[in-house]
Amino acid sequence: MMAPTLKPRVLIVEDDPDLLVVLRVNLTAMGVEPILAGDGRTAISRIQAERPDAVILDVMLPGIDGWSVLEDLHAMGDPVPIVVCSAKKDAEDMERARQLGASGYIVKPFDIDRLIDAVLEATGRSRKREPGRATELGIEGPELA
Amino acid sequence: MRFDRDKVPDGDRLRREARVAGLRDFRTPSLEAVERRRKQLWLVMTIVIASVAAGVMVVARPAGSSPHMLSEPLLRLSVIVLAVACCAYAIEKEVHLGRATRMLTDERVLTAALTNRLHEVSLLLDAGRAMNQLLELSELLETVLRSACELLDANGGSMMLAEGDELVTLCVRGREEAVGARLRLGEGVAGHVALRREPVLIEGHVDPKEFPGLADRAPYVESAMSLPLVHRDEVVGVLNVNAAADYAFTEYDLRAVAVFAEQAAAAIANARLYEAERAHVAELIELRHRHIGEVG
Numbered sequence: 001m002m003a004p005t006l007k008p009r010v011l012i013v014e015d016d017p018d019l020l021v022v023l024r025v026n027l028t029a030m031g032v033e034p035i036l037a038g039d040g041r042t043a044i045s046r047i048q049a050e051r052p053d054a055v056i057l058d059v060m061l062p063g064i065d066g067w068s069v070l071e072d073l074h075a076m077g078d079p080v081p082i083v084v085c086s087a088k089k090d091a092e093d094m095e096r097a098r099q100l101g102a103s104g105y106i107v108k109p110f111d112i113d114r115l116i117d118a119v120l121e122a123t124g125r126s127r128k129r130e131p132g133r134a135t136e137l138g139i140e141g142p143e144l145a
Numbered sequence: 146m147r148f149d150r151d152k153v154p155d156g157d158r159l160r161r162e163a164r165v166a167g168l169r170d171f172r173t174p175s176l177e178a179v180e181r182r183r184k185q186l187w188l189v190m191t192i193v194i195a196s197v198a199a200g201v202m203v204v205a206r207p208a209g210s211s212p213h214m215l216s217e218p219l220l221r222l223s224v225i226v227l228a229v230a231c232c233a234y235a236i237e238k239e240v241h242l243g244r245a246t247r248m249l250t251d252e253r254v255l256t257a258a259l260t261n262r263l264h265e266v267s268l269l270l271d272a273g274r275a276m277n278q279l280l281e282l283s284e285l286l287e288t289v290l291r292s293a294c295e296l297l298d299a300n301g302g303s304m305m306l307a308e309g310d311e312l313v314t315l316c317v318r319g320r321e322e323a324v325g326a327r328l329r330l331g332e333g334v335a336g337h338v339a340l341r342r343e344p345v346l347i348e349g350h351v352d353p354k355e356f357p358g359l360a361d362r363a364p365y366v367e368s369a370m371s372l373p374l375v376h377r378d379e380v381v382g383v384l385n386v387n388a389a390a391d392y393a394f395t396e397y398d399l400r401a402v403a404v405f406a407e408q409a410a411a412a413i414a415n416a417r418l419y420e421a422e423r424a425h426v427a428e429l430i431e432l433r434h435r436h437i438g439e440v441g
Contacts, residue, residue, distance in 0.1 A: 015258065015261075015395055015397050016258070016395075016396075016397040016400075017255065017258035017259045017261070017262045018262075020254070020255060020258055021255070024255075034251075035247060035250070035251060036250075036251045036254040036255060037254055038254045038257055038258045042250075042254060046250070050247065058395075060346075060393065060394075060395035060396055060397075061395065062392065062393075062395065063392075065393060087346075087396050108396065
């Protein structure tokens with residue numbers, strides 16, 4: 001199968017500037033075009049306006065939180081793949097995310113490679129092989145997948 | 146040579162997109178300028194298309210009124226070419242305006258997040274400076290709680306200090322009747338935080354199984370944080386903060402206030418040391434007075 005040629009566009013929804021910058025830099029290095037949102041309201045408007053290929057969604061956000069964003073998108077029937085990031089590792093929260101249509105659930109603090117793999121998988125891509133890093137490259141599916 | 150977009154700095158890419166999109170101030174583009182340019186573009190396109198339509202109607206008048214200036218196939222071809230050229234121009238500009246909008250929105254999100262961070266850092270510095278200038282414990286606790294509330298835009302909270310295996314509430318903002326309340330280590334949310342030395346972020350219903358001895362009055366908390374104040378491996382107290390009604394604390398808030406809690410713990414330990422020294426000096430002075438009295 002031929003690899004898709006267009007860059008996948010991923011929306012990062014995060015209020016922590018450090019994490020926002022780290023994810024942006026790493027995703028750009030992986031050949032992804034990142035777009036940013038610092039709160040739930042901006043996230044919903046950017047999803048509707050720019051149709052990203054995937055969304056990395058922090059649950060704890062100022063104003064409209066991540067759960068409300070998920071609920072709104074679920075109610076709208078928006079099929080965009082969403083990888084939820086949360087500090088909570090309760091099965092209840094994971095189940096809630098799954099029911100609201102999330103395609104992955106990553107617990108914070110997370111391994112950046114793991115998150116990127118989950119996002120790439122959500123966009124239907126895989127990490128490019130780099131010589132000497134074979135063991136790191138096997139894609140581990142998102143926890144909910 | 147092939148132009149590689151990834152290798153060009155974001156600022157240069159943005160300026161390039163703004164220039165190609167036709168922004169007058171392409172060196173300092175803004176979302177408002179992009180929107181203005183977009184409106185201008187569509188207005189010009191509408192005028193051009195309307196003019197072409199009017200022109201066609203004039204040129205293609207019914208036969209007999211006057212001779213055609215252009216032959217019909219040529220006229221058709223000219224109209225089609227003009228329409229296609231206009232559409233291609235508009236689409237090309239729209240693509241660049243779209244890219245510039247995306248980049249400017251990203252920049253705005255990042256700037257807002259970094260501005261918040263800068264504001265927090267400056268509040269932390271101010272709070273640290275204020276705390277280090279105080280040696281009176283009650284005044285210090287008041288300052289710590291006020292600074293924490295300002296840092297987090299919180300609407301209330303409390304400071305509890307460790308006394309043996311208990312925590313004593315010494316300073317409160319919001320529910321003054323709680324002053325003097327005592328809690329055993331391990332009991333309730335604050336007792337749990339002091340015992341485990343781990344901060345807790347609470348939202349919604351609090352599970353009594355997780356926090357044994359939780360007071361009946363607080364099974365539901367909108368959003369709150371409880372942080373241990375640890376200095377030189379010793380828990381000196383607990384800082385509790387409640388969020389304002391329309392706000393829920395995030396892990397980011399917890400991390401910001403954890404830095405503040407470290408400074409507060411050191412300041413409290415110093416103030417306590419100072420109080421102990423002062424009491425000791427007062428005791429020595431009294432002893433001296435007594436001794437002088439006895440000798441006299």
